[in-house]
Amino acid sequence: MVSGLDWVFAQxxxxxxxxxxxxxxxxxFAYCEALLHHYREDPRVMHIGGHNRLIAWMPDASSYHATFQYGSVWGWATWRTAWQCFRRDAPNWRRLAHQLTTTQVGWNGDTQAEFLHPFQTFSMEKLADDWxxxxxxxxxxxxxxxxxxxxxxxxxxxxGPQATHTSMSHALLFQNTPRFSLEFPLHHPSHLQLxxxxxxxxxxxxxxxxSPDLLQPLLDHLLAQNRCVHALVLIEQVLRSSLPAPEYEQHKAAVLRQLRGG
Known part of the structure; x- marks a missing residue:
């Protein structure tokens, strides 16, 4: 991907x-095209992502939002000027990541550890897969x-089991997430900030x-597609450990009723 993107932005x-x-x-595609034009001269914006991990986030406030820490590459757009900032100095990656989280970001310990974990063993050999x-x-x-x-x-x-990268055990939270259509013209944020x-x-x-409220759109999507077993397994995997027992049982019972056709 890195050499491929180098070639793309040479053209x-x-x-x-x-x-x-x-x-x-x-x-x-229209979303990317509109934002590539809208932020072309704004150096703050380096990445236009099409994937929203949480499925929906404050859709009534604006058509899109901004993040500093994330930015999915499952469908995205950028400019040559942004890609030219890609860091190729492998010996410094770990030091730069640690410096970033301790002096520039000020995260708490858990968030910092989560971010730094991949850099403990990152190398040029891993760049092809984890660029x-x-x-x-x-x-x-x-x-x-x-x-x-x-x-x-x-x-x-x-x-799936044969996937190159996405065969992880918690894949039920990430695969085949529902997608929606954006309305145009886009509703831009009044003040862009993370x-x-x-x-x-x-x-x-x-x-x-x-959180259960953010998981609900995914459960609704699965139930609408009659993928009740998928929804039930997701509830077992995710909500059993994060909800009080009565709430967990309530979610599980709702899915079981639909699974049984009741």
């Missing part, structure tokens, strides 16, 4: 990037923002302990 000033296992809503970790570090070192849509625009369908609350909830999702 063009900006690009929309979509891997073969990422299925977009058609509005993804997006260094892209995230590169953006953060420049103070760059990543945009994400208020409603998810991308479903990653590349999960959403710290989103970042906190995003971290919880990545740790497989999302």
């Amino acid at each position: 063009v000033e900006e690009a929309i990037l979509l891997e073969d296992d990422c299925l977009p809503d058609l509005s993804f 997006c970790i260094i892209w995230t570090l590169s953006k953060m070192l420049k103070g760059g923002l990543s945009l994400f849509p208020a409603r998810n625009l991308i479903s990653n369908i590349g999960f 959403d710290a609350h989103y970042e906190a909830q995003h971290l919880r999702w990545m740790q497989c302990r999302p």
Whole structure:
């Protein structure tokens, strides 16, 4: 991917990037095109993402929001000027990541440890598969923002035992997430800034302990597709440990009723 993106940006000033296992809503392309134009001269924005890990986030406030810590590459767009900031100095990656989290960001211990963990053993050999970790570090070192849509625009369908990267045990939270269409013209935020609350909830999702209200759209989507077993397993995996027993049983009972056709 790194050499491929180097080639792309040797040819063009900006690009929309979509891997073969990422299925977009058609509005993804117009969304990227609009924001590539809107933020072309704004150095704060380095990444336009089409995937919203939480599926929906404050859609009535604006069409998209900004994050500092994240920025999915499951369908995204950027400019040559942003990609030129990609850090290639492998011996410094670990030191830069530690310096970033201790002096520039000021995260608490758990968040810092989560971010730093991949850098403990990161090497040039891992760059081919995990290049997006260094892209995230590169953006953060420049103070760059990543945009994400208020409603998810991308479903990653590349999960499974034979997948190259996405065969993890907690895949039920991430695969085939529902996607939506954005309305145009886009509703831009009145003041673009990182959403710290989103970042906190995003971290919880990545740790497989999302809040029940944010998990509900995914459960609704699964039930609407009659994927009740998928929903039931997700409740078992995620909500059993994060909810009081009565609430957990209530969610489980609702899915079981639908599974039984009642």
